[in-house]
């Protein structure tokens with residue numbers, strides 16, 4: 001049945017809008033099982049991948065459809081290494097932007113500048129790799145520029161996660177920080193038809209270029225209902241400060257009608273498996289911050305159950321992301337851009353999947369305005 005013939009019982013109405021439950025594409029990349037609380041990347045359970053693989057391995061899995069052999073991983077790393085510089089034009093853009101600019105806006109602008117200067121034609125895997133490798137370079141260069149420092153040359157011997165940390169500070173990162181960041185990047189690399197991935201696929205479906213798909217996806221990820229939540233989780237933890245203040249802070253927040261950041265999910269109606277991994281990482285990475293976060297989590301879940309009974313609101317990936325990312329030394333406003341530095345692998349893999357079997361994504365809207373109005377020329381209108 002089309003929207004035109006379906007009358008008032010449209011899908012949008014039945015689903016309360018937001019395309020809830022609508023299958024918008026087929027994908028072999030990742031599957032989110034909301035009731036079971038299960039996430040797989042190409043058939044591999046996220047719990048098996050999180051602790052032992054690197055971001056590069058998972059990017060390979062998403063891009064090529066299989067886990068790499070040692071040699072294949074070396075080849076990918078060599079190709080990524082060859083992309084480990086920023087064009088002068090992109091550095092000029094970073095220097096031109098105000099130091100107070102939000103890093104997510106800077107990332108969006110710099111990716112657009114990078115695309116304008118280097119990317120043409122139909123999306124390719126080489127372009128996906130070139131774009132992905134630029135994310136940490138852009139973020140670290142801007143972070144240094146805004147602090148009055150020169151951007152650094154990338155380190156040729158470090159992997160994706162370690163090079164990012166090195167470029168921010170100029171110090172060789174601690175092994176435990178690299179491992180924590182790598183696990184975070186693995187956990188966030190893809191997640192079914194989330195809002196930013198959908199955005200990327202819509203843009204790809206018009207036969208636009210890959211940089212445009214990623215620029216659009218960054219814009220979608222930025223919002224607090226999607227990837228913008230972890231810095232707000234950090235703000236919440238900072239505002240609460242101590243465990244004894246948590247309950248009154250959370251009650252006041254809910255009484256104002258605010259949403260508690262880091263809780264609830266469109267698909268998961270049980271615990272997000274990524275939150276489970278990140279909780280354990282946070283427990284080890286920063287025991288003090290973990291103690292506060294854990295108390296806040298317990299109280300938030302109890303209050304959400306009390307005040308939103310039956311809504312099945314659980315901890316999502318963003319809650320403990322904040323603790324993990326801050327434990328490796330990232331400032332709060334780099335949390336969401338760092339999420340983007342992981343999800344770009346998923347976005348680009350989805351774009352390549354879309355173009356391989358493309359049909360323009362063009363849904364319909366249910367019109368709710370007036371049907372027949374009498375037109376009155378401007379000079380006769382009252």
Ligand code: ACO
Nearest residue numbers: 224225226227229259260261262263264265266311316318
């Ligand atoms: N705090 C308080 N109440 C909530 C929350 C929350 N975090 N999340 C949902 N609810 C309530 C809603 O108010 C609504 O209540 P109502 O039925 O009384 O109106 C009910 O639960 C259902 O909410 P919806 O808005 O229908 O849920 P939806 O699927 O549209 O939203 C979302 C999912 C956006 C993630 C939501 O849970 C939310 O805003 N969470 C906070 C922001 C956040 O953590 N975002 C990160 C998500 S993870 C990611 O994108 C990577």
